[in-house]
Amino acid sequence: MNRLQAIQNAVRDEGLDALLLTSPVARQYAAGFRSSAGAAVVTPEACLFLTDFRYIEAARERVRGMEVRMTTHERPLRKQAAEWLYDRGAIEIGFEADTLTAEELELWQKEPGFRFRPAHKLARDLRMRKDEGEIRAIEAAQRVAERALSEVLETVLRPGLTERQVCAELVYRLHLYGADGPSFPPIVVSGPNSALPHGEPGGRVLERGDCVTVDFGAALGGYGSDMTRTVFLGRADDEQKRVYGVVLQAQEAGIAAIRAGRTGAEIDEAARAVIRGAGYGDYFGHGFGHGVGIEIHEGPRLSVSGEDPIPAGAVVTAEPGIYLPGKFGVRIEDMLAVTEDGCRNLTRAPKELREIG
Numbered sequence: 001m002n003r004l005q006a007i008q009n010a011v012r013d014e015g016l017d018a019l020l021l022t023s024p025v026a027r028q029y030a031a032g033f034r035s036s037a038g039a040a041v042v043t044p045e046a047c048l049f050l051t052d053f054r055y056i057e058a059a060r061e062r063v064r065g066m067e068v069r070m071t072t073h074e075r076p077l078r079k080q081a082a083e084w085l086y087d088r089g090a091i092e093i094g095f096e097a098d099t100l101t102a103e104e105l106e107l108w109q110k111e112p113g114f115r116f117r118p119a120h121k122l123a124r125d126l127r128m129r130k131d132e133g134e135i136r137a138i139e140a141a142q143r144v145a146e147r148a149l150s151e152v153l154e155t156v157l158r159p160g161l162t163e164r165q166v167c168a169e170l171v172y173r174l175h176l177y178g179a180d181g182p183s184f185p186p187i188v189v190s191g192p193n194s195a196l197p198h199g200e201p202g203g204r205v206l207e208r209g210d211c212v213t214v215d216f217g218a219a220l221g222g223y224g225s226d227m228t229r230t231v232f233l234g235r236a237d238d239e240q241k242r243v244y245g246v247v248l249q250a251q252e253a254g255i256a257a258i259r260a261g262r263t264g265a266e267i268d269e270a271a272r273a274v275i276r277g278a279g280y281g282d283y284f285g286h287g288f289g290h291g292v293g294i295e296i297h298e299g300p301r302l303s304v305s306g307e308d309p310i311p312a313g314a315v316v317t318a319e320p321g322i323y324l325p326g327k328f329g330v331r332i333e334d335m336l337a338v339t340e341d342g343c344r345n346l347t348r349a350p351k352e353l354r355e356i357g
């Protein structure tokens, strides 16, 4: 069963006549084609993809399993969608309540004869369970990111560079080795800045004795990758070594707990218990991981509030960290594909403690 058929079945199961996909992410998921403007309309029997002049040629070539029509000033999107739905007798229409604005919904509601119902969870939940092709796309992005990182660690990273310069060297290599670009603005933080989990790369100059945290990914073929490595410039001191060891052990405990059917909270706790046991419980203030795919943060959530069982096929991160304010922080992040009896690590970059120079 392909992704579109899965959506069509879910539309039927929800008792909807049609699902309106208006966000670029949901459209890409359903149609395999990304455009900034347009909509996809999915009924259990038929699908319509609407977009404007800028995208119509590419859409005709690449959208599969949907009728593709062009919107114009005279034949705007909502009118065409409404007529197509009238022809099929559709009344109950699901919409993406998490992204469609109140203003847009009001405009849709001016088309008479429909009942609109929030149904964003439907596509979002389906998106958690990746098919083989999606996992391959994420792995391909990850391979590019790993090549960029290993080269930067081997030939670029040294005292005297700023965080921003290291970031630029990474992004340059993502493009050079075939990515569409970074999957999100990379985090490169050094020294005391590494204690800020989501600090931005700035003008700080790297020094010997710094720990440097790099959290980044590549975007490729509509999918993203996500990884974090923390390395040391010169020799790591005893406290840095201890903290690194605890984070790595916590990450491995979390990864060992991953399998389909477990909740995100159970997996989070497996890692958190290690950090708590080592006395750093107050210094791990974020969740263990998140889903990755078309969006860099998507379901499922692997944190204290992740109550739903995670499905086989989900691609999730494992990224515990310890952040000591004013001193340094360590985070290690891999991406895993969840299976019925465990998970497969999609990240190959080495993660034993690394001292550079």
Ligand code: ZN
Pocket: 215, 216, 226, 227, 228, 333
């Ligand atoms: Zn990350």
Ligand code: ZN
Pocket: 226, 290, 317, 319, 333
């Ligand atoms: Zn992440």
